[in-house]
Amino acid sequence: MQRDSALDNLRAVAIISVLIIHSIDTANNLSHIGRETVDWPIYQTLRAIGRLGVPLFLMVSGALILNRLDRVSDFYRKRLLQFVALIFILPFAYDFFNVYILGHSPAANLTQILRGRSGYAYQLWYLYVAFGLYIIAPLLQAITRTSRRDLLVVLAAVPIVWNFIPSTLAVFGITTHLPYLGLEFTGIYFFYFVYGYIAYRMNFLQNVPGIAIGAALVACLSLWVISQLQWLENPVVSGDGFMWYDNIFCLISSATTFELVRRIRMRSSAAEEVSQASFAIYLWHLFPFYFLSSFSADLLGTPWWILAVLMLVSGAAFGYALYRALRKLPYLNRLVT
Template identity: 25%
Template sequence: MTKNQYWIDFLKSLAAFAVIILHVSVPVVFEFEEKDNWWAGNFYNSLTRFCVPVFVMISGVLLLGKNEQLSVFLRKRFLRILPPFILWSLIYLALKIDYNLPLKEIFSYSIIELKGGTQFHLWYVYMIIGLYLIIPLVNKWILNSTKNELVYFLLIWLFVLLLALPIFNKLTTKIDLRYFSGYLGYLILGYFVYHFVNLKKKTGLLIFLFGFVFTLIATYYISITENDFNERFYKFLSINIVVASTGIFILFKNIIIKNRIFQKVILVLSKYSYGIYLSHIFVLILFKEIGFTYTLFNPWLSIPVLAVCCLMMSLLITFLLSKIPVIGKYISG
């Protein structure tokens, strides 16, 4: 690995930590009556909403523009994501099943849960599976496309995202623009920014801060207007999150990591980031059982403290799984 590639591992590690902060702070934003606590939740949520988009953008950098055989691509990708996903799906299912029910009902319940995800955060894996299935075809286009053709796709994708906002709803027509929607846009955006956007760190930081602050203030404004928490601007496919994700991507693209110890820490977190993602809700469930939640002290401090502890425990679990003989490297993530 060359020096300038450490930024990808750094960004992947940060995204994994950001997911944990986000999930720790989510319960707080539903306490809209408690404004002090709510602002802490809103701050950390708005700050970390780039996490999932950035994961997809990194996939765009690593997987697009490669001339790889279909069978090779599918085998490599699915051997990487499916075994850990199946393991953790079954673990979360085991925690939810009512074992007093008849076997037939347990079986039916299990099928329903596995179809939609046995824990809420596993939606990401279902989404990424869909992207992996289309990537070999998109790659053919990427390999033969010009910069202008990529811009063409991204502009229509951004327009589709804008149509989701109430102020632009009136522009909606019967033209079917679903082909330019969804997380495929982030995949292509990551590839595009990596190969064609040459902005400085400060510019990236300013773009991120704009997206973050807009999310923070817009969420407060719409919630106070409706006198109830509204998460419209938290959506990963909202235009403000696109802005924040693009900004932090540009920022990290320009970062050069020279410290050897920091490099090693980043590489470890990056290597196990998928396992950390899969296992962190399990850790948060355990923490909740022993009373270790954000309510222990001021959420401005308790949220990051709980997130760091969760990160370390999730890393440990993933590392220990990886050490299981024969199957460890396949199921750890």
């Protein structure tokens, strides 16, 4: 079966985006970028770009999974069992490395893992999200089989009204008083998952010129960063502000990026290789981050962007090396593919 070059390109962009935000945030923790420096808006811009990774991954998953005709039992056996295993294995692997190799305090135990807290393997929150979406995926597949795609559009609109808009307004201090519903059918991640199918399979933006979509992306990213910088000027604020996945800026930026990259049908062996290794890189890239961070005293005074590049390259290389080493080994290949 021939691979879809557009989806490979999207996965490659998504994992690079994830590496960007994790590397620059780690670099900032080590070097503490000053808010009055020219580097501060650059850092916030890169954070916005880095936030696009998870939505893009979810969109790619939606485009692929909701178009399949797997039996429910086969789907759960292939997907959910692997995710359950990873949710329990990886936190202890990261904990072992940090405690017994680097000398840090333990951060993971069974009780915390069951509550969705994975200690040093903080990137695993994505697996909990994917786990919830995969549980309801067969139901959504049934909707696509009956050609009731209009129902998917309605379901995707619910999180926009119920989550994205209220969350964005809340940062501005405007309260909508809508009750929070912690359900997958009202959540922001559900939107990204379903939108991937709508955008890729229904192709509803096909008549919009690429230059218009690109302009919308640039404009939205600019407003996103400006809004975040303005919000951060308040010395008493806490949290991520606009830099989370539940604001309208992230929604529009992710959707336009997805559409632009989707239109690139050029096949690239490098993008295909990165795409195939993206899951392994996502799971394992933090090991070099923790190792390099243990030399924080020696790295004192190193420009943050050099630290960020070092983290990004080493994290990608480590994850890719594991992928190449384990991908053909029985059972162990489930740790990287």
